Amino acid sequence: MSLIAEKRSGTATSKTMRAAVLVAPEKFEICEVPVPEPGPGEVLVKLAGCGVCASNIEPWEGPDWMEYPTAPGNMGHEGYGTVAAIGEGVDGLSIGQPVTALFYNSYAEYDVGPADNVVPLPRELAATDFPGEPLGCAMNIHARSDIQPGHTVAIVGSGFLGTLLCKLAASAGAQVISISRRATALDLAAKAGAAHLIEMDDHYRIIDEVNSLTDGKLCDRVIEATGKSWPLDLAGEITGERGRLIIAGYHQDGPRQINMQMWNWKGLDVINAHERDPRIYISGIRTAIDAVAEGRIDPAPLITHRFKLDELNEALRAARERPDGFLKAVVRMQDE
Known part of the structure; x- marks a missing residue:
């Protein structure tokens, strides 16, 4: 971990983490890899979970354009958890703060990305599954x-x-x-x-x-x-x-x-209605947080299936086959 991140965190994170790596069609393997370090303007998030997006199904199935192995955690972009470390120049976030993040390697125990793509969650939502991107x-x-x-x-x-x-x-x-x-x-x-x-x-x-x-x-x-x-x-x-x-x-x-x-x-x-500007994504996530906190929408009953990180292949299979009662799956990073 960088010196500035370690000073801001107060405690060092683990040096390694578990991350899913796609090594062949329909075959994610869990690997032990170094925890990424937050650079200037970046935040390291300890992930509690990550939503499973239907857009992951085609690359997981192995189209001709896929290359193996993928980067650790790759394709996961619906992560949520707590701030683990903060890079130089980042203000407005604190260690341990619950957040949802628009990062792109979030099928892992940690992910790192721009501070602008991190949105704080109110304390009443801290213990919930909150895939902010969808x-x-x-x-x-x-x-x-x-x-x-x-x-x-x-x-x-x-x-x-x-x-x-x-x-x-x-x-x-x-x-x-x-x-x-x-x-x-x-x-x-x-x-x-x-x-x-x-x-x-x-x-x-x-x-x-x-x-x-x-x-x-x-x-x-x-x-x-x-x-x-x-x-x-x-x-x-x-x-x-x-x-x-x-x-x-x-x-x-x-x-x-x-x-x-x-x-x-x-x-x-x-x-x-698809967006590509991260600022618009983040604006929508902030609006969604307000809507959930105010009770205007409730995503909890719509998250119907939960898997462990090492069950990611099963999670994607469920997202593809959509068994009776399936709406949305999340992958949780801890075993409890």
Whole structure:
């Protein structure tokens, strides 16, 4: 550890840590590696856990472009824990402070990154699983959806993200239609405020049902939250004239063909609600923390599966196969 970090911490951290390394397709191994040191403007976080993101599934499966082994902890970007050490020039954080962090090697016991990507958690949230990045995504997607009271909003895909967006849309005064292939997900959407539930099974039956529910006007806002081709096609079909189609799903498995003639004729506003600016991510995370602290959203029931770090392969398998009742997994770094 650097001298400045050790002075700021008061106690030295461990010299080594356990970290997941992807060594082959679908094969993370746990390795003992040095604990990273915080440089100027950086913070070392002792991780309590890290959310498992669906965007990890494709690189874990081993596409042609993957290179092995990956960096220790690589792909984990939903970490949370406590500040372990502080680099030179960092103010406003203290050792032991509970935080959530937007770092990118957080499948490990420690991760290090810019202080600007660390967000303090209030003490009442310190003992909870708090993957800040997906919660921040939900808040940013909701903001870009521009949902107004009286809008009819369809959410295609009721996983962790879709259920949060359902709650936010219903709280904004919208009539929410939740569309999902799983009955358990639809049940959670109903608890989150969805007025109508539609099983995602048959393309044309769903369009007919949305037509019937909206007297042929279709939806003012449609949020596609699956990252799959067919649901994206469906989302365009059920968006009304001059409506807004919001793409929240992470489309990473190849090109998409869209019905541009229909999108054009309807005059749709199409929003790609993914962010790449860390400042916007962090702004969304701060908004999410306020929303959870104030009771406007509650992610706890949506974190349905918990794994140990050495069970990361099982966690990703669950995220891919989505067994009954699955919405969101986190990996906890300690064995207790």
